[in-house]
Amino acid sequence: MKKILLISALLLAPLTSFAEDNIGVAAKGGQPEYLFMEKVSRDMAASTTKMISDALAIGRLVIFAQMPKIGDPKLADKGFGADVFADQWQTALEAQLIDITPRQQQILDKLVWAGKLSMDINQDRINTKGVKYKHFLPAKWARETGLFFNAKTGIYSKQPSVNYRHPSNAPDALEKKVLSGLVKDGEKAKATGEFTQMGKQAVYRYFDPVKLMQPCLACHGTPKGELDMLGYEKDGMKEGDVVGMISVAIAIEE
Ligand code: HEC
Secondary structure: OHHHHHHHHHHHHHHHHHHHHOOOOOOOOOOOOOOOOOEEOHHHHHHHHHHHHHHHHHHHHHHHHHHHHHOOOOOOOOOOOHHHHHHHHHHHHHHHOOOOOHHHHHHHHHHHHHHHHHHHHOHHHHOOOOOOOOOOOHHHHHHHHHHHHHHHHOOEEEOOEOOOOOHHHOOOHHHHHHHHHHHHHHHHOOOEEEEEEEOOEEEEEEEEEEEOOHHHHHHHOOOOOOEOOOOOEOOOOOOOOEEEEEEEEEEEOO
16 A cells, blocks of 8 residues: 555656646736727827826826825824815816817716726725825826726726836836836936737827836835835836836727
């Protein structure tokens, strides 16, 4: 009996190591998940992607302004629910997005829906008492909002960065090329866009640089490689540097 067990253990040993090496590996092949439900005309594409990108950037700032309160460990209810956030966001948006068309307003309404959903699902996290860093940040809100907005509309948005922290912000080939240029331009970097394809779909892609402000440096600043309060290595950048970009892609009606 012992002999049989020993022999089968010996036979199985290489099989098990083979199995472990092959577990948790990305599947090869496949198609990117592009299904664009919302489409706009070619002449509306640039202004619509700019509207979406600006709205995400403004939403980020609205949350950024609340970060001291969100990070207060003594406070439970922060009074910063989805509706309060949406009111502040809409007010900030009104000033910036005066010229949008009714069609663009429909798209913006879906983005607002997505942004509120992210705020809503993070309420318990935000209102947790006794914890300073709650893993809720402007970038996380924009990432989740982009995800929900994409699920509803097919419009694509993300925040590719030089040293991205979240894997879903890994730049694709075009984002990498554009971001390299924006990083070189530094403080002078301006938004740019182009008509291209995503899979078989004709799209317009828009890229708006995200520059670092003073309070961002606690995590994205210097010295490079030192651990920030969340345990990530700091990026080694300074105020005004391009840390990443908001990338938006919308399908063109043909
Ligand atoms: C407390 C540390 C911290 C501070 C301060 C901070 N960030 Fe980040 N940043 C992060 C983390 C963590 C993520 C990943 C969030 C996620 O997607 O869940 C992130 C993500 C990002 C991303 C998206 C790319 C990526 O890394 O996934 C951008 C762009 C970004 N931050 C810019 C900024 C800017 C601009 C500021 C200042 C307004 C700032 N950050 C302040 C920690 C920080």
